[in-house]
Amino acid sequence: MDDALALPALVLALSGQLVQKIHARVSQEGFEDLRPAHGFAFARISFGDATTADLAEHLGVTKQAAAQLVEELVRKGYVLRLPHPHDARARLLGLTETGWAATRAADQAARAAVAPWREALGEERFKELVADLTRLAPHGPIRPAW
Template sequence: MQNSEALALSAALLAAAGELTRRINDGVVARGFEGRPSYGFAFARLAPDGATVSEIGAHLGVTKQAASQLVDELVRKGYVERRPHPVDARARLIVLTEHGWECTRAAEEAAAEAVRAWADVLGEGEVRVLYDRLARIAPYGPIRPVW
């Protein structure tokens, strides 16, 4: 593959990821939830069992202070709550509230709509092949922004 082709492929993958993120966020907002894409990336780490602020920061690739600010915002909006950590008395476990789970389900619906739009263009079989190929390249995530 020539450098120019590799660059074009890189740009196409980044554009697709950006468009997918935008469509999911727009779908969440259209379903009545207030949010930013960073909320969804944090929710991906919180589901299903919660996480500490430090773990959220590591997942998002931000400082503990930045993660703490995001958690404060999510608490104010009713998406998460702080609970005592079951093992570490010094730590607090951040978990999704019912409102946070509802927002997560809205994001799942919006993601499904976005992928169905790809199937309208490529066909369902091609979308399955795309998934298989991407899963071979990046099988386990993490699902996080690249700041």
């Protein structure tokens, strides 16, 4: 197979494996009511200054779909709505302590999921891979702010 075709297939396969492994481990840590999409929402919310419209843009969904996701996460106790300091109609989103706990569990799960890669490549090559991917995706990684 042509490398230009192999790369997207391999990156997508690895991405799918990562999402599955992280989700499985987060569920094992007691957050069985979360779906992988919730983790992507947490990443944006934890960054700060996120409204439902910001979340919709981040997730690539409609504002209505984002509002439904937010409502679900509020109901489950992971997210809260706060007054917006500059727009009385908008609400800022924040993680509750339970939301932060799920985020920390996902962070640990992500480290565990890539540990075999680190072993297979060795520490130096692993760091080079991270650096290469950072150059290719300068606005990543999707990782919560602490």
